[in-house]
Amino acid sequence: MVRWEPGTPERLQRAALELFATRGFEETTAAEIAQSVGLTERTFFRHFADKREALFHGQELFVRAFVAGVEAASPTASPIEVVAAALASAAEFFPDERRSHSRVRQSVIGRNPALQEREVHKMASLAAALADAFRARGVADPAATLAAESGVTVFAVAFVQWLREGEERSLGEIATEVLGELRALTSAV
């Protein structure tokens, strides 16, 4: 029986997360990550610019999932309906099986300013990609930017809630609720 083996970047990413979580980010070197899965430092740097990047592997797929939701929405949908569609699509990228992995990742990021800065940058890239997708649908600025930023904000708030100890709702359910809260907030007089 042949067991499916994840690719090299995935193995390095998993090893990086484990070492960062147990020993600490600063205390772990790229060479140690590589060695822990029987690879060389050189192989590590063929896949990642630095050890920080190992935690952000797969980011393009996440952005892709978000943007795909915008692209797949009905042409007659209002921008806020498109935001809802994008959130639903992004939420599918995080099924419940992934919750404990995401918790570990988030706690590693939360303990390190350089990783937090990288995470903030990732969300800014996501917002830029989403705004482009809205413009491609014919939504003019500033609405395109506002819709994109609102989608990212709702996602970020929902994601933190999804990771909370004891939370059992899916990310999609939580995102729908948070979007509702944003709408209630902005429409209040």
Place this chain on the structure above:
Amino acid sequence: MVRWEPGTPERLQRAALELFATRGFEETTAAEIAQSVGLTERTFFRHFADKREALFHGQELFVRAFVAGVEAASPTASPIEVVAAALASAAEFFPDERRSHSRVRQSVIGRNPALQEREVHKMASLAAALADAFRARGVADPAATLAAESGVTVFAVAFVQWLREGEERSLGEIATEVLGELRALTSAV
């Protein structure tokens, strides 16, 4: 007649902006910035951790202006009314006399990824400070975070518009309009 002399950090900041704009950020050293106003590199590093920080001097005052608007709003104001008050307060920090300086600063930042990352980080800190100010008013999460993030988004969109060539409206006017667009967007069915 005694002419008012700006303090050392302000002089270094102004010199840094001028050199970054004319020669480029990468091409300018901290020593050169200091020397251009008759100071030493050592003095530069007494005020700033690195040359990047010279462009972000005064950031606390900006965050302060924003948060002061939240704190000064009527206790009965709804969160979105408080966002409007915070935007008005933040806009006063950027009178029209400051527009050309801000244009130069923004174009320097726009040309350099490290500066962009720092700017994104600055806006994230602002959002965190604003969310705290909302919580201090008794606004629970996620509304506190959503209101804070919406305020920052509206500010950022309005600020880009304020800097545009030919734009003559004040930042406050533009921010009011953008907030209106956000409200229209999120309330559409």
